[in-house]
Amino acid sequence: MFSGLSAFPLTPLDDDTVDEHAFAGLIERLVDAGVDSVTALGSTGSGAYLSRSERALVARRAILTAGTTPVFVGISALRTTHVLEHAEDAQDAGARGLMLAPVSYQPLTPDDVYRLFETVAGQSDVPVIVYDNPTTTRFSFDDDLYAAVGALPGIASLKIPGVPVGAEAARARIDRLRALLPAHVTIGVSGDAHAAAGLNAGCDAWYSVIAGTLPASAVALARAGFSGDTEEARRLSSELQPLWEAFSQHGSLRVIAAIAEHLGLVHPRSLPLPILGLDDAARARLHAVLADLGLGGPDTGTER
Amino acid sequence: MFSGLSAFPLTPLDDDTVDEHAFAGLIERLVDAGVDSVTALGSTGSGAYLSRSERALVARRAILTAGTTPVFVGISALRTTHVLEHAEDAQDAGARGLMLAPVSYQPLTPDDVYRLFETVAGQSDVPVIVYDNPTTTRFSFDDDLYAAVGALPGIASLKIPGVPVGAEAARARIDRLRALLPAHVTIGVSGDAHAAAGLNAGCDAWYSVIAGTLPASAVALARAGFSGDTEEARRLSSELQPLWEAFSQHGSLRVIAAIAEHLGLVHPRSLPLPILGLDDAARARLHAVLADLGLGGPDTGTER
Numbered sequence: 001m002f003s004g005l006s007a008f009p010l011t012p013l014d015d016d017t018v019d020e021h022a023f024a025g026l027i028e029r030l031v032d033a034g035v036d037s038v039t040a041l042g043s044t045g046s047g048a049y050l051s052r053s054e055r056a057l058v059a060r061r062a063i064l065t066a067g068t069t070p071v072f073v074g075i076s077a078l079r080t081t082h083v084l085e086h087a088e089d090a091q092d093a094g095a096r097g098l099m100l101a102p103v104s105y106q107p108l109t110p111d112d113v114y115r116l117f118e119t120v121a122g123q124s125d126v127p128v129i130v131y132d133n134p135t136t137t138r139f140s141f142d143d144d145l146y147a148a149v150g151a152l153p154g155i156a157s158l159k160i161p162g163v164p165v166g167a168e169a170a171r172a173r174i175d176r177l178r179a180l181l182p183a184h185v186t187i188g189v190s191g192d193a194h195a196a197a198g199l200n201a202g203c204d205a206w207y208s209v210i211a212g213t214l215p216a217s218a219v220a221l222a223r224a225g226f227s228g229d230t231e232e233a234r235r236l237s238s239e240l241q242p243l244w245e246a247f248s249q250h251g252s253l254r255v256i257a258a259i260a261e262h263l264g265l266v267h268p269r270s271l272p273l274p275i276l277g278l279d280d281a282a283r284a285r286l287h288a289v290l291a292d293l294g295l296g297g298p299d300t301g302t303e304r
Numbered sequence: 305m306f307s308g309l310s311a312f313p314l315t316p317l318d319d320d321t322v323d324e325h326a327f328a329g330l331i332e333r334l335v336d337a338g339v340d341s342v343t344a345l346g347s348t349g350s351g352a353y354l355s356r357s358e359r360a361l362v363a364r365r366a367i368l369t370a371g372t373t374p375v376f377v378g379i380s381a382l383r384t385t386h387v388l389e390h391a392e393d394a395q396d397a398g399a400r401g402l403m404l405a406p407v408s409y410q411p412l413t414p415d416d417v418y419r420l421f422e423t424v425a426g427q428s429d430v431p432v433i434v435y436d437n438p439t440t441t442r443f444s445f446d447d448d449l450y451a452a453v454g455a456l457p458g459i460a461s462l463k464i465p466g467v468p469v470g471a472e473a474a475r476a477r478i479d480r481l482r483a484l485l486p487a488h489v490t491i492g493v494s495g496d497a498h499a500a501a502g503l504n505a506g507c508d509a510w511y512s513v514i515a516g517t518l519p520a521s522a523v524a525l526a527r528a529g530f531s532g533d534t535e536e537a538r539r540l541s542s543e544l545q546p547l548w549e550a551f552s553q554h555g556s557l558r559v560i561a562a563i564a565e566h567l568g569l570v571h572p573r574s575l576p577l578p579i580l581g582l583d584d585a586a587r588a589r590l591h592a593v594l595a596d597l598g599l600g601g602p603d604t605g606t607e608r
Contacts, residue, residue: 016385048409049383079353080577081320105352105407105440106557106579116578136409138442253410273384274420275410 001070001096002129002157002186003204004036005222007211008044010257011058012266016273018054020061022266026212027065029265033215038066039099039129041074043136044209044253048076048103049272056089063094072097072129078105080116087124097156098124101131102139110145117149127156129207133190134161143180150181157186159207162194167230170201178202192218192252193244196237199225209252210243213260214295242289246282254278258286263296305374305400306433306461306490307508308340309526311515312348314561315362316570320577322358324365326570330516331369333569337519342370343403343433345378347440348513348557352380352407353576360393367398376401376433382409384420391428401460402428405435406443414449421453431460433511437494438465447484454485461490463511466498471534474505482506496522496556497548500541503529513556514547517564518599546593550586558582562590567600 009026012019030038040062041047041055050058059073073090075098077083087098100120102113121128130149134140141149150158158181163170177187188205189198195206199222206225211218217240224232237244246255253271258278260266271277278286290296313330316323334342344366345351345359354362363377377394379402381387391402404424406417425432434453438444445453454462462485467474481491492509493502499510503526510529515522521544528536541548550559557575562582564570575581582590594600 043409051386078576082355102578103409105347106555108578109580111583112578112580115580119577251410272382273423274406274412274416276413276416276419279415 001037002127002188004206004226005211005218006037006039006072006188006205006207007035007215007218008039008042008207008209009062009212010260010266010270011041011045011047011050012257012260012270013272014267014270018050018057019267019270020057022270023058024061024065026260026265027062030212030215031066031069033219035069035211035215035219037070037072037096038062039072039074039207042099042131042207043133044212044256045074046253046272047074052082052085052089055086056093059090059093059095070096072099074099074101074131075120076101076103076131078103080119083116083120084123087120091124091126095126097127097129099129099131099159101133101137103137104139108139110142113139113141114145114148117155118152121152121154124154128154129157129159129188130155131159132161133159143176146177147180150185155185157188157205159188159190160198162191163189163198163201163203167197167200170197174198174201174203192240193237193247195221196225196233199233200230209247209256210240213256213263213265217295239293242293246286246289250278250282255286258283259290262287262290305341306431306492308510308530309515309522310341310343310376310492310509310511311339311519311522312343312346312511312513313366313516314564314570314574315345315349315351315354316561316564316574317576318571318574322354322361323571323574324361326574327362328365328369330564330569331366334516334519335370335373337523339373339515339519339523341374341376341400342366343376343378343511346403346435346511347437348516348560349378350557350576351378356386356389356393359390360397363394363397363399374400376403378403378405378435379424380405380407380435382407384423387420387424388427391424395428395430399430401431401433403433403435403463405437405441407441408443412443414446417443417445418449418452421459422456425456425458428458432458433461433463433492434459435463436465437463447480450481451484454489459489461492461509463492463494464502466495467493467502467505467507469501471501471504474501478502478505478507496544497541497551499525500529500537503537504534513551513560514544517560517567517569521599543597546597550590550593554582554586559590562587563594566591566594
């Protein structure tokens with residue numbers, strides 16, 4: 001279950017309130033496109049910005065809408081108590097997995113992070129995805145900690161923030177991680193620009209931002225990558241290079257929200273303030289990129 | 305009011321619950337030592353880790369206990385809506401000022417931050433302290449943004465994360481900031497290791513971690529610095545150098561919590577999990593430093 005393409009939908013807001021209708025529409029779009037799982041309330045799902053009740057609502061709505069497609073739910077929070085509350089709510093809603101990043105306000109030590117995962121995995125009835133994202137957490141795992149956390153009962157998958165540049169280095173890194181982790185712990189790549197390289201290097205999963213809003217493009221890339229068609233995966237990733245550059249420049253959340261707004265999937269100003277989102281000039285450039293890529297617009301309402 | 309020594313107390317927990325009794329004891333200690341103001345729920349007050357109701361409770365308790373000593377309250381949160389909720393609660397409790405840092409999960413743009421301060425200052429009845437702390441917010445103000453935010457109605461003070469090394473460079477920096485800001489906006493130094501340099505360079509305020517737990521030491525340094533006795537301020541700061549080094553190594557929160565625990569001011573394990581606090585070896589080294597400095601211990605229950 002913790003392999004294949006996992007799509008990370010936005011949690012769109014409308015006038016600062018969770019837009020349940022638009023959110024359900026995003027989930028339906030993902031299921032229709034054939035993603036392998038949905039991960040709600042990740043960074044792309046603005047989990048960090050939402051209240052406990054909003055997060056519980058989003059988890060329930062995702063699971064109700066996704067039908068037989070498994071839904072994983074992000075439970076990260078600064079305080080362990082709040083992580084456990086989110087875990088409880090997600091499990092009550094029917095989550096098939098919990099995703100946890102060691103987000104921080106005060107920088108965390110490896111001991112802090114180990115104990116956090118030990119506590120949460122130990123108190124949860126569904127498996128936990130370890131989410132390593134140094135950019136948002138300001139915490140970097142080392143290999144010893146990967147091994148220690150990966151060995152905890154209840155850990156199902158490791159979401160890594162990319163792979164080294166170069167096919168050989170990427171493959172060596174994934175092989176090394178695999179040697180560190182129990183066989184049942186899958187390795188999933190994130191950072192969509194790294195996806196083709198990660199899949200070509202043998203990752204089991206792609207935890208994907210773009211799949212949450214442009215699922216057909218992601219499914220095509222994932223099928224190539226998971227089937228071993230490394231050339232096709234690389235080619236499809238190269239086609240999307242203008243999007244990866246926009247992600248790098250503005251952050252993937254602002255870009256993917258602007259795409260969803262442009263496609264009419266969500267209301268304008270769908271992000272939680274203080275995040276204003278892309279300015280008009282950046283949106284115009286992005287719309288031109290989407291048109292070039294044949295990725296549709298509000299008239300079509302479709303990805304292609 | 306937004307000048308002099310502002311002390312930042314811990315918000316101690318006991319078994320993961322706000323320890324109101326210990327917190328009130330900390331506030332009494334600050335008032336007795338003669339600090340000029342108290343700032344609750346800053347980084348040192350673990351504001352980021354607490355729920356809305358816990359934060360409201362802490363604000364009320366601080367203000368009730370502090371008597372005529374002005375209390376400022378940290379209102380930072382990732383989402384503007386939540387900042388406004390904290391601002392409302394703090395004002396209802398009787399806060400004399402609100403402290404706001406542009407904390408982030410997704411990195412913020414200067415426009416995001418400007419609008420955040422515009423919104424919050426525009427909707428608040430008490431003045432706002434702009435809290436610039438790139439380490440915890442991952443956002444760095446530039447001088448244009450200082451000037452723009454400083455000019456907003458309702459902004460009272462700028463809390464800067466230190467001053468450049470060297471007396472001339474520090475003085476030049478404060479002079480430059482003063483030229484950027486309206487005359488009524490005070491400039492306060494933070495980062496306790498920089499305090500003497502900041503006061504000697506002409507800062508109006510010291511926003512102080514150490515004053516929240518070792519107020520007598522901070523009051524002595526502040527009196528020297530604010531009265532223009534630069535040599536004495538430097539000497540007193542040098543005496544505390546072993547503490548500044550511990551702050552740098554472990555983060556000031558872990559160190560100051562360990563000191564408060566050692567002095568018996570708060571219960572053991574007073575920090576919110578996942579922050580475990582200093583390990584035994586680091587605590588032993590810290591206790592030796594405190595003994596060397598004559599800063600007391602659990603037997604005396606006093607600072608000196």
